[in-house]
Amino acid sequence: MKVSFWLLDIDSHKPGPRPQVRLWGIDEGGRRVLLIDKNFLPRFYVVPKNNNFLSALMDKCSRIEGVAEVKPVRRRFLGRELMCVEVLVKDPSNMDRLAKKISNLEIVMGCYGYDVRYTMQYLILKNLPPCKFIEVEASPTSRPEGAQIDLAYEIVGEFKPSVIEEPPELRTLSFYCVIPGEKGSPDPKSSPVVMISVITPDDEIICLEAGDGDSDLLKDFCDVIRSSNPDVIFGYGTNKRDWIYLVERAKINGIKLPVGRTGLFPHTSAYGHVSVTGRANLDLLDFVEDIQEIKLKTLQNAADYLGVMSENEGPEILEYDLYDYWSRKREILRDYAQHNVMRVKGLGEEFLDFGIQLSQVVGLPLDHVAAAAVGFRVEWFLIKEAVRRGELVPPRKEAFAGSYVGGIVLKPEPGVHEDIAVLDFASMYPNIMMLNNISPDTYIPPDEPDPPQGCYVAPGVGHRFRKEPPGLYREILSELIRARREVKEKLKSLQEDSPYYRVLQARQRALKVIANATYGYTGWAGARWYLKPVAEATAAWGRHYLRSIITMAEEAGFRVIYGDTDSIFIRYREGVDDLLNRIEKKLSLDIKLEKIYQRIIFTEAKKKYAGVLEDGTIDLVGLECVRGDWPDVARKAQREIVRIVLTTREIREARQRAKAFIRKYVEDVRNLKVPLKDFTIWKEITKKEYKARTPHLKVTEDLRRMGWKIKPGDKVGYVVVKGSGKLYERSVPFFKACPEDIDIDYYIDKMIFPAVMRILKLIGVEESELKGGGLEEFL
DNA sequence: GCGTGGGGGATACCG
DNA sequence: ACCGGTATCCCCCACGCG
Secondary structure, eight states, X not given: OEEEEEEEEEEEEOSSSSOEEEEEEEETTSOEEEEEEOSOOOEEEEEESSGGGHHHHHHHHHTSTTEEEEEEEEEEETTEEEEEEEEEESOGGGHHHHHHHHHTSTTEEEEESTTSOHHHHHHHHTTOOTTSEEEEEEEEEOOOTTOOOSEEEEEEEEEEEOSOOSOOOOOEEEEEEEOOOSSSSOOTTTOOOOEEEEXXXXXXXXXXXXXXSSHHHHHHHHHHHHHHOOSEEEESSIIIIIHHHHHHHHHHHTOOOOOSTTSOOOEEOGGGOEEOTTSEEEETHHXXXXXXXXXXXXXXXXXXXXXXXXXXXXXXXXXXXXXXXXXXXXXXXXXXXXXXXXXXXXXXXXXXXXXXXXXXXXXXXHHHHHHSOHHHHHHHHHXXXXXXXXXXXXXXXXXXXXXXXXOOBOOOOOEEEEEEEEEEETTHHHHHHHHTTOOTTTEEOTTSOOOTTOEEEOTTTOOEEESSSOOHHHHHHHHHHHHHHHXXXXXXXXXXXXXXXXXXXXXXXXXXXXXXXXXXXXXXXXXXXXXXXHHHHHHHHHHHHHHHHHHHHHHTTXXXXXXXXXXXXXXXOTTHHHHHHHXXXXXXXXXXXXXXXXXXXXXXXXTOEEEEETTSOEEEESSGGGOTTSOHHHHHHHHHHHHHHHHOXXXXXXXXXXXXXXXXXXXXXXXXXXXXXXXXXXXXXXXXXXXXXXXXXHHHHHHHHTTOOOOTXXXXXXXXXXXXXXXXXXXXXXXXOOGGGBOHHHIIIIIIHHHHHHHHGGGTOOHHHHHTTSHHHHO
């Protein structure tokens, strides 16, 4: 019979001699289904050194223990057609070993595809898109014992895309764990999980609490999951923390944690994500990591930024105080956990559409794609598309990462400017790559002659790329851009509040993310398709095109005030449209009038400016006020100064207002009339070992002595207090600082003044003018 | 012994 | 665990001076 199902998760299983692939999904009737394929073997490809060795190679491979079958197949490698041997392997866990063994044979040039996971081989070779409906011929079979599904099938036929477009209704469960440590970070050996608040798929809020220990709590949590049988599990920070801790606690308690649809432990899988069989376990922190505007990635900040819930709603509890709340203020802690699980659910709803679209585009299962870094998302998209075109997948190898020259950044003309237009190339790097057919499979090494079809030569660096046939990057980038254009076209005909609009919006974002990251991918030394000349040539063309438009603008009588990589800033006047047209015609690259600043200010520094658009929107770029490693006292002051300078018509008046504001603000700071939080400086710990001594490292040492586990990736918050000696000797963890101890002079002289003066000196204000109004005037 | 200036480490930004 | 280009802070040490 035909079964249509929406593919949610995939795993493999080996109950007997033959491995099985299992597809977990939801059918068109909303039933949870499991489809088992017992007839797919993992495989890899062996390229002989010479075509004459093909049959000898087949013979050798077929005699190796563990090989099920060999056949000759035609493939391509970096654009070159070749014959190779497809080796089917009996046991997925033997792939690596067999490939190594065969690689060592005298007549073998190389092995390919052995480092692509069994389940991913299945998805790719069968052309299965995750998070979509698929149709397949299957026959009903008995449900595996304990499996939380309605129906099970054995796959007997081929797949084809389903006509069903509408996604099924997913049952989502959100959870939030409270894990206090009595002394510093909680240790699973001694500290139990004390609370788990859950929102079930039926929107019931449950707060589970530890009693004597957390044994019952963990069991209850599993019961909630099993009885509500969700498809998707939302959490925040769960891949690196909560699940790991829960598993540890379960082991210590000697109980099972049967949260998967087969009743298994959750386990850590690809990209450090935690996999829950048959469901999609999504850690929403993975999505929040990609939002640069959120500086401190707490659940509360993320929910606030995305409009899910204000950071002020519900109680605020520092991690450092959790144990105290659990011991003495449990009612508040309950409230806290409940608000947080609501935040988790809100974030989940915010990201689910995007996650689903990303999964469809990239081809990785939902839970994998969420946790995968940008480079891997690009890479899986490439792998899928390459295999579709008969290309072999290069193995990952350690490459020497020689550096190369990137984009051009112009020195800005410091000061206040009016009516400034920004012209920029639309998707410059992807377009450069398509236009010049830059790709690993079109690259012509220096020792090869020019091909008959001709080649494109990168300006300055001299790398050559075949004009024909189209390379992998040209093909996939044009496909991404074509698909995105189509989606954007469809969006125009839809109501903004329709659910389909949200889906398409998410889709176009997913397509854009992959296209924009492709250039960066080509320069990543760890990439399977890494080839330095590809990245180097792309950047070289970028510099060439930017120089071209600078020249054209200047020849048309425009002064270029600033420019960075793919943009130039010029005075907006008659003739801009004409300039745009001529650029487009000459370079065959899309260039756009991106925006017009009513007023814009540039400091002496590159990559830092602020401007106001006609509609009053203020753009803040690169300045201290957008940096998460500056304290809020300085960021807020600079932001307000920028606002005054940009929106006050008369500069003379702006000067007065700015001075008045700073005098008042500094006075407030001196009197501690600003939130104490605003003095905290947050910095990330980026590595294990350091050479330098700095405030944030000293504070990290303090925290570690107190029992807190600080790992690379964590942020530490510190405050500078009064006293003598180096700055790092006067820095303390933010929650340890008393208001009286704060070194206010440090904040004023070293943070607030420098930040605001960088703006104010542009309108002729001297630092000495700011100091009045307080003590001096009084004296 | 003390102030200074520049190099380098560290971080987070821009496109 | 995506690229190169850039600003900025702070620490540290060599250096010159007396």
